[in-house]
Amino acid sequence: MTYDELERLNNLNKEIKNEKFIELALDAMRRKTDRTLIWGYTCERESFHVYLKDMTIHKVIYGHDEQPMEYPINSVHDVIPNKRAYPEASDYEFCKFIRNLDVRIPFTTYNKEREPKQYYGQIL
Numbered sequence: 001m002t003y004d005e006l007e008r009l010n011n012l013n014k015e016i017k018n019e020k021f022i023e024l025a026l027d028a029m030r031r032k033t034d035r036t037l038i039w040g041y042t043c044e045r046e047s048f049h050v051y052l053k054d055m056t057i058h059k060v061i062y063g064h065d066e067q068p069m070e071y072p073i074n075s076v077h078d079v080i081p082n083k084r085a086y087p088e089a090s091d092y093e094f095c096k097f098i099r100n101l102d103v104r105i106p107f108t109t110y111n112k113e114r115e116p117k118q119y120y121g122q123i124l
Contacts, residue, residue, distance in 0.1 A: 001092035003110050009095050025057060025097055037094040038105070039120040040085030048081035049121025050094075060124060068122045076103050084108040089120040 001009070026032075037057065038050040046063045050073075059079060062068035073079055076098055087095075087107040095105055 001087055001090055001095065003088075003112065005092040006087045006107065006110060009092065009099055009105075025094065026055065031093060033118075035091060035118050036089060036120045037091045038079055038081070038085050039089040040081035040106075040108075041083050042081055043083045045083075047121050048083075048085075049119075049123070050079045051119055051121070051123055052094075053123060058124065060122060062122060068124060070124055076101050080105055086111065086114070086120070088112070088114045089117075 032052075032055060034051070034053045036049065036051045038048070040048045042048050042061065044063075046061050046066075047068075048059075048061050049068070050057065050059045052058075057073060057079070059071045059073050060068035061071060071078070079098070080103065083106065085105050085107050087110050090105070090107075098105060
């Protein structure tokens with residue numbers, strides 16, 4: 001996501017609300033390409049990676065010396081790290097969908113030096 005997209009994201013109003021989060025998220029994303037959706041970290045300083053692969057949304061959490069473990073996604077709150085997300089390493093389209101559900105993502109400071117990648121965190 002670009003810095004301008006982050007600014008637009010922070011100014012969105014609530015537009016939709018529904019309980020079928022995964023189905024709605026996939027429908028909302030125009031780009032169906034495999035990629036990182038949200039990358040951040042937890043209060044325990046573990047990496048928190050939500051990504052799209054083969055039309056499935058995955059969430060993995062892992063520490064520095066740990067293998068990534070996948071966790072279930074049942075609601076919008078399951079894809080939000082409990083500490084911070086890296087805005088430049090998160091997908092604008094996916095984050096916009098979350099903001100439209102009136103859920104805030106706790107972003108850290110924007111890092112203009114980060115190189116664009118398909119995946120920022122580890123995948124299974």
